Amino acid sequence: MIDVKPNLQTLVRRAEDQFFPWITKWSVESLVIQTDEQLKNANDLLGIGKAIHRDLEEARKEEKRPILEQAEAVDDKYKPIKNRIALGVSLIDKAVLTYHDKKKKEADALLLMQMQEEAPKMAECRTTGEVYEAPEAIVKPVTNSVRGNMSSTAIIEGYEYEIIDPDAVPRELCSPDLKKIKAKHKYDKLPIPGVLITAKSHTSTRLG
Secondary structure: OOOOOOHHHHHHHHHHHHHHHHHHHHHHOOOOOOOOOHHHHHHHHHHHHHHHHHHHHHHHHHHHHHHHHHHHHHHHHHHHHHHHHHHHHHHHHHHHHHHHHHHHHHHHHHHHHHHHHHHHHHHHHHHHHHOOOOOOOOOOOOOOEEEOOOOEEEEEEEEEEEEEOHHHHOOOOOOOOOOHHHHHHHHHHHHHHHHEEEEEEEEEEEEE
């Protein structure tokens, strides 16, 4: 014997015949149970309603299943090439960020060296009263943007936040609330007790 699963139309007719008429009739009594007989009827109606609702849910899933399988098949078709490109992008992204970080550290070191070289001159000018003339900067600023022949990339500097000791986090930032923690750190750039804050940059690239 073939098990024919009910479709939506069949289940709607079943609900209209076996469930809704009694609900409509009972609505006059505001669905208040007053006798044992009404309790039995309500119990039967409850069983009918739950059964129809369950069958509707199963029918919905069954009708939706081929669509989901088709969607999964489309995802699987695109996945290999997407994964290969994503791997390549992540490698390039890491190389760009590493080089940018290296250039920034080199610029910071040169700036520090220049300041140390100029410190004696500044001190001498303070002693003699002469006007100190700062030399032309030897450090070229490292920009957070890269322009190629076809693309432009912005390097966006940000942070990752990890709560490592909830009890140490200031009360005004609790439960601890990461949203409040991020807002405070963005405002004052100060360390927050109980929170590990790690600098982490990412790129935003536009072709054209």
